[in-house]
Amino acid sequence: xxxxxxxxxxxxxxxxxxxxxxxxxxxxxxxxxxxxxxxxxxxxxxxxxxxxxxxxxxxxxxxxxxxxxxxxxxxxxxxxxxxxxxxxxxxxxxxxxxxxxxxxxxxxxxxxxxxxxxxxxxxxxxxxxxxxxxxxxxxxxxxxxxxxxxxxxxxxxxxxxxxxxxxxxxxxxxxx
Numbered sequence: 001x002x003x004x005x006x007x008x009x010x011x012x013x014x015x016x017x018x019x020x021x022x023x024x025x026x027x028x029x030x031x032x033x034x035x036x037x038x039x040x041x042x043x044x045x046x047x048x049x050x051x052x053x054x055x056x057x058x059x060x061x062x063x064x065x066x067x068x069x070x071x072x073x074x075x076x077x078x079x080x081x082x083x084x085x086x087x088x089x090x091x092x093x094x095x096x097x098x099x100x101x102x103x104x105x106x107x108x109x110x111x112x113x114x115x116x117x118x119x120x121x122x123x124x125x126x127x128x129x130x131x132x133x134x135x136x137x138x139x140x141x142x143x144x145x146x147x148x149x150x151x152x153x154x155x156x157x158x159x160x161x162x163x164x165x166x167x168x169x170x171x172x173x174x175x176x
Contacts, residue, residue: 002037003051008091008139008156010052017049017056017135020070023113027057031068031111034059043089044176045127047134050090058108058131062124069108069116072132077101084126086140086176093159094152098143100129130176140176 006012020027030053038046038059048057060067080102087095103121106128110116120128130140141149 001033002040003033005037005041005046005050005089006052007160008088008141010090012049012052012054013090013134013139014137015049015054016137017047017054019056020109023070023109023111027055027070028111030055031057031059035061035068041089044123045131046089047131049134049137056135058128058135060124060127060131062127065120065124067118068111069106069118070111072106072108072128072135074104074129074132075107075117076105077129078103082122084123086126086130088130088140088176090134091139091141091156094156096140096144096148096152098126098140100126100143104128106132127176 030048034046034048034051034057037051038061044062045058045060048055056071058069058072078101081099082102083097083099085095086098102125103119104125106118106120108116118128133139141152144152
C-alpha cells in the first residue's frame, strides 16, 4: 500500500529519525510500502520521515541502482563539490541548485541485516546525501542562502494555495 507523503511544513520533517536496532518483519514491510510509494510518486529517493515514520530507513532508485538501507551514514565524502538541481517529494513543485559532494561512501544495513557499503558518484551520491539529510531533519532548502530559500518557499506556498496544484510526478532529475 502506498503511503502518504508528508508535506512541508509538517513538523515530522524537522525531527531526527531514530536508529533501527534490528531488521524485523515490520521494518521490511515499511520498506516495501516505501518502495511502492516511491514508484507511484516517481522520485529518486524516499526517507521514512517523509511518510511520517521516525526511523532511519531510506529507499533509493537511480537509473539501474536500487538500494534499501537502514541506518545509513556517509562515511566518506569527496572534497570536490558540484551544483545540481534538487526538488523534494515533500516540497513539490519547486527546485533549486544545491551544492553537494560529487562522491560519497555510504554504510548501512540491508534488509537481511548485513552491513553494506556503497560507493556513489554524481546523481546517486546526491540522492544519498539528500535522503540522509531527511533522517537528520534537514531539507534541501536548508542548503540555500536565506534570500533564495525565502523566494522558493513563497513560490511553494503560492503553488499549495493554487486549486490546480498537483504534486510533481515525472522523473525529471530534480525530484529526490
